Structures are given as C-alpha cells and as structure tokens.
Amino acid sequence: LKEQPLRCKTCLITAGPTHEAIDPVRYIGNHSTGKMGMAIAMDLANRGAEVTLIIGPTSLTGEHDLIQRIDVTSAQEMYDAVHKHISGKDYAVFSAAVADYKPAIPAGQKIKKSSDTLTLELVKNPDILASVGVMENRPFLVGFALETENEIEHAFAKAKKKNTDLLILNSMNDEGAGFGTDTNKITMIDKNGNSEKFPVKSKQLVAKDIVDEIVKRTS
Numbered sequence: 143l144k145e146q147p148l149r150c151k152t153c154l155i156t157a158g159p160t161h162e163a164i165d166p167v168r169y170i171g172n173h174s175t176g177k178m179g180m181a182i183a184m185d186l187a188n189r190g191a192e193v194t195l196i197i198g199p200t201s202l203t204g205e206h207d208l209i210q211r212i213d214v215t216s217a218q219e220m221y222d223a224v225h226k227h228i229s230g231k232d233y234a235v236f237s238a239a240v241a242d243y244k245p246a247i248p249a250g251q252k253i254k255k256s257s258d259t260l261t262l263e264l265v266k267n268p269d270i271l272a273s274v275g276v277m278e279n280r281p282f283l284v285g286f287a288l289e290t291e292n293e294i295e296h297a298f299a300k301a302k303k304k305n306t307d308l309l310i311l312n313s314m315n316d317e318g319a320g321f322g323t324d325t326n327k328i329t330m331i332d333k334n335g336n337s338e339k340f341p342v343k344s345k346q347l348v349a350k351d352i353v354d355e356i357v358k359r360t361s
C-alpha cells in the first residue's frame with residue numbers, strides 16, 4: 143500500500159520524563175512533556191507501523207489505532223516495560239528523559255519540615271538505552287542526547303557508549319530546542335561520527351526527518 147509504507151514494521155518508543163519518588167507526595171523529575179516522542183510515535187503509526195509507546199508522566203493525550211500506549215512513572219518501570227516489549231521490534235527510539243538517579247530509599251511517609259538542611263542519598267537508575275544496545279538481535283536503535291556544552295563531542299561519546307545506530311542531539315543552548323517547546327533543532331550523528339544539522343522545525347517535522355532517516359538506513 144502506497145500510503146502505508148511501514149505496514150508490518152514494529153517499533154518501540156520511550157517518551158516523557160520519569161518521576162522518582164522521594165516520599166508519597168514528592169518526586170525528582172525533569173521538564174520533558176513527551177511531545178517529541180509522541181510526534182515520532184504518530185509519524186510511524188501514520189505510515190502504518192505498529193507502535194508501542196512507553197511514556198512517563200505527562201498530560202499529553204493523543205491516540206492512534208496503531209499505537210499501544212503504556213504509561214509508567216519511574217525509570218525502573220520504564221526499564222521493565224521496555225524489556226517486556228522490545229523483543230522482535232524492527233526499530234526502537236529512546237526519546238524519554240530518564241532520571242539518571244533516584245532516592246535510595248523513598249520515605250514511607252511525607253517527610254516533615256524540621257532541620258534547616260536535608261540530604262537525600264541517590265542511587266543510579268538502570269540505563270535503559272544502553273541495556274538494549276548490548277542485546278543480541280536488537281532493533282535499529284535510535285537514541286537522543288540532550289546536551290548543554292561540547293554538544294557534538296558528548297553526544298558522539300554517548301552514541302558509542304550506548305551502541306546506537308543513530309543519535310539525535312538537541313542542545314539546551316539552541317533557541318526553540320529541547321523540553322516543552324513545540325519545536326526542536328537537531329543534529330543526527332551516526333555510528334561513524336558523521337553528523338547532519340537540521341534547522342528549527344516543528345516537532346512533527348523533526349519526527350518526520352527522524353523516521354525518514356530510519357527508513358533510509360534500514361531499507
């Protein structure tokens with residue numbers, strides 16, 4: 143079918159932030175809204191692909207017959223959901239802003255205000271993308287990198303460490319890029335360190351560029 147070129151393809155997308163509980167009413171989080179990941183999921187589904195969207199806490203709606211949405215809260219829940227669904231997928235795109243650390247032991251009750259300072263002990267979360275990067279028979283793997291300095295160098299190091307086929311760099315230094323906005327400005331970096339810069343575009347058009355590149359590199 144001409145309008146459904148990705149019919150029969152299966153994809154897994156992570157999107158949004160994760161929330162790591164400090165106590166029953168507080169968490170560590172970040173500013174991701176899930177817009178970038180949702181736009182990628184929609185673009186893939188509109189081309190006929192079957193999409194599993196694993197998304198952290200967000201007010202975003204958005205439905206499609208071909209998108210199976212799985213809502214999660216923490217990085218550990220996102221990790222578990224990814225590993226439950228990754229097997230046999232053709233493509234995986236990791237656009238979630240996953241918390242690198244979580245409170246070692248979340249308090250069972252709301253922490254009371256008493257002393258002037260409060261120290262939280264944090265422990266590392268699992269790296270979901272890296273854990274898929276080492277899988278045998280893994281999907282074509284696309285990671286994201288959100289950087290604030292030495293962007294290309296840091297992003298390429300991440301691409302190598304996490305074994306991505308394609309890494310999408312967005313920088314907090316670029317206007318109209320990153321969290322929350324309806325636009326993004328990306329640089330694509332491949333395994334060999336080749337990079338291609340794109341101008342600021344709507345997240346829908348950025349998603350289209352990313353999916354076009356995946357299709358180009360896998361067909």
Ligand code: PMT
Nearest residue numbers: 175176177178236239240269270271286287288320321322
């Ligand atoms: O959601 P929006 O408001 O639209 O914003 C989009 C975005 C800015 C969140 C998105 O474009 C983006 O850059 N996502 C990745 C943000 C990030 O946390 O990057 P990172 O450099 O910390 O992580 C690198 C890669 O490893 C990412 O693919 C991330 O999903 C993955 N990762 C990181 C840590 C971890 N524990 N597990 C992971 O899978």
